[in-house]
Amino acid sequence: xxxxxxxxxxxxxxxxxxxxxxxxxxxxxxxxxxxxxxxxxxxxxxxxxxxxxxxxxxxxxxxxxxxxxxxxxxxxxxxxxxxxxxxxxxxxxxxxxxxxxxxxxxxxxxxxxxxxxxxxxxxxxxxxxxxxxxxxxxxxxxxxxxxxxxxxxxxxxxxxxxxxxxxxxxxxxxxxxxxxxxxxxxxxxxxxxxxxxxxxxxxxxxxxxxxxxxxxxxxxxxxxxxxxxxxxxxxxxxxxxxxxxxxxxxxxxxxxxxxxxxxxxxxxxx
Amino acid sequence: xxxxxxxxxxxxxxxxxxxxxxxxxxxxxxxxxxxxxxxxxxxxxxxxxxxxxxxxxxxxxxxxxxxxxxxxxxxxxxxxxxxxxxxxxxxxxxxxxxxxxxxxxxxxxxxxxxxxxxxxxxxxxxxxxxxxxxxxxxxxxxxxxxxxxxxxxxxxxxxxxxxxxxxxxxxxxxxxxxxxxxxxxxxxxxxxxxxxxxxxxxxxxxxxxxxxxxxxxxxxxxxxxxxxxxxxxxxxxxxxxxxxxxxxxxxxxxxxxxxxxxxxxxxxxxxxxxxxxxxxxxxxxxxxx
Numbered sequence: 001x002x003x004x005x006x007x008x009x010x011x012x013x014x015x016x017x018x019x020x021x022x023x024x025x026x027x028x029x030x031x032x033x034x035x036x037x038x039x040x041x042x043x044x045x046x047x048x049x050x051x052x053x054x055x056x057x058x059x060x061x062x063x064x065x066x067x068x069x070x071x072x073x074x075x076x077x078x079x080x081x082x083x084x085x086x087x088x089x090x091x092x093x094x095x096x097x098x099x100x101x102x103x104x105x106x107x108x109x110x111x112x113x114x115x116x117x118x119x120x121x122x123x124x125x126x127x128x129x130x131x132x133x134x135x136x137x138x139x140x141x142x143x144x145x146x147x148x149x150x151x152x153x154x155x156x157x158x159x160x161x162x163x164x165x166x167x168x169x170x171x172x173x174x175x176x177x178x179x180x181x182x183x184x185x186x187x188x189x190x191x192x193x194x195x196x197x198x199x200x201x202x203x204x205x206x207x208x209x210x211x212x213x214x215x216x217x218x219x220x221x222x223x224x225x226x227x228x229x230x231x232x233x234x235x236x237x238x239x240x241x242x243x244x245x246x247x248x249x250x251x252x253x254x255x256x257x258x259x260x261x262x263x264x265x266x267x268x269x270x
Numbered sequence: 271x272x273x274x275x276x277x278x279x280x281x282x283x284x285x286x287x288x289x290x291x292x293x294x295x296x297x298x299x300x301x302x303x304x305x306x307x308x309x310x311x312x313x314x315x316x317x318x319x320x321x322x323x324x325x326x327x328x329x330x331x332x333x334x335x336x337x338x339x340x341x342x343x344x345x346x347x348x349x350x351x352x353x354x355x356x357x358x359x360x361x362x363x364x365x366x367x368x369x370x371x372x373x374x375x376x377x378x379x380x381x382x383x384x385x386x387x388x389x390x391x392x393x394x395x396x397x398x399x400x401x402x403x404x405x406x407x408x409x410x411x412x413x414x415x416x417x418x419x420x421x422x423x424x425x426x427x428x429x430x431x432x433x434x435x436x437x438x439x440x441x442x443x444x445x446x447x448x449x450x451x452x453x454x455x456x457x458x459x460x461x462x463x464x465x466x467x468x469x470x471x472x473x474x475x476x477x478x479x480x481x482x483x484x485x486x487x488x489x490x491x492x493x494x495x496x497x498x499x500x501x502x503x504x505x506x507x508x509x510x511x512x513x514x515x516x517x518x519x520x521x522x523x524x525x526x527x528x529x530x531x532x533x534x535x536x537x538x539x540x541x542x543x544x545x546x547x548x549x550x551x552x553x554x555x556x557x558x559x
Contacts, residue, residue: 119301
């Protein structure tokens with residue numbers, strides 16, 4: 001059995017890789033009295049999903065979840081609409097400064113959040129959007145746009161020009177051709193981009209932390225990241241929140257692993 | 271009219287990019303020359319005083335050192351681990367490999383905040399599983415407060431970061447490995463090359479450009495990483511794990527000195543730009559050889 005040794009090694013590694021998640025999962029199912037035991041145990045006779053219910057009442061995770069959903073959904077729609085227009089321009093028009101614009105979008109993706117956060121905070125405060133869901137949504141959309149444009153640009157370039165030209169000959173305007181011909185064909189690409197945008201906003205922590213300051217506007221990552229030091233006595237509820245929050249990203253990853261990996265690799269390289 | 275169409279299509283995206291990314295970047299530069307307080311508002315022009323304040327702050331130098339170690343050592347380690355896992359996954363042991371591939375990629379998929387949280391809990395001194403295991407194995411005699419100890423805090427954060435970042439290197443290396451033509455190995459086998467020789471003379475050279483990209487991206491990203499440090503230690507204890515992005519938040523929003531925070535942001539930006547520039551230059555110099 002030449003295969004047995006490497007497979008065993010890989011299984012051991014897999015166990016170590018999953019360790020932090022499994023430990024959190026185990027914690028999320030235990031009552032508090034079983035969490036704070038010394039020495040720690042993996043299982044308890046009283047495991048239940050109670051912490052998953054309690055977390056919505058003890059901490060404002062219901063509001064946080066609603067906020068996360070609102071911000072991620074709106075940011076995704078904004079990103080998709082604005083990103084498609086820009087990607088359409090790049091994929092189907094020749095114009096002066098095209099390479100320069102592409103470069104600007106490429107570079108703005110590398111921009112560190114720490115280098116823009118103070119003026120962004122001042123700007124949002126000035127216009128009354130600090131600590132609002134709208135302010136955070138606009139910020140997320142702006143941060144996600146460059147990546148979305150690059151992804152969509154790739155998808156649009158993959159669709160043969162002839163389909164649109166046929167529509168143009170039939171009397172469609174360029175925009176009508178985009179809407180009626182190109183977008184339906186690009187639907188899989190749009191779907192993939194939408195999922196990336198959604199997850200990007202869903203997981204985002206830095207801007208969400210600094211641009212919000214009250215329980216009515218905080219998102220789930222801020223809730224977890226901010227309270228992790230403070231409510232150390234409810235590790236089971238915090239674990240439940242962490243696990244529940246990870247379900248959407250994991251589902252997307254498992255459902256469309258190949259596209260996911262390709263997209264993330266493309267997002268990094270280009 | 272027709273010539274304006276592409277620009278009109280780009281306009282909304284440009285507005286967003288300008289307001290949220292370009293304008294703040296420039297405004298940041300202005301901020302850094304003024305006295306700007308979060309509570310008292312903008313005061314007068316003070317020249318380079320904000321920069322002086324940053325450079326005279328021992329916390330800045332500590333954070334600078336930590337960030338460099340965290341970014342460089344962390345990235346190199348992530349590349350080594352990623353390559354090792356990619357080589358394992360490339361052994362072609364049948365369908366089970368796909369399962370392992372999925373499992374090994376999971377840390378990269380979950381939110382950095384969740385990643386930081388799980389590690390913080392894993393390393394908990396009283397109720398965490400790590401201390402319990404180390405004591406059971408007889409490696410340590412009493413619980414270690416991993417994140418509360420200046421000697422171990424940064425190391426622990428770096429390990430958590432490694433856990434989250436290696437899958438990216440793994441995925442990229444795996445793609446690189448699968449692109450190597452089989453004929454090269456067959457030819458080497460005919461010449462009687464050993465496994466080590468094949469690895470050294472065929473595999474590694476073929477992965478050179480992937481490694482170069484990974485190294486740059488890894489260092490840039492880790493240099494900017496705020497999440498892991500903030501969630502696990504907030505830079506503590508006694509700044510032992512402080513890194514530059516967390517320090518920007520501290521200057522600006524904990525000590526309310528937006529001018530000093532902006533100055534530090536400009537320094538970070540300059541560091542990253544020069545780092546990328548030097549790196550690209552080094553790469554292009556090597557290319558003709």
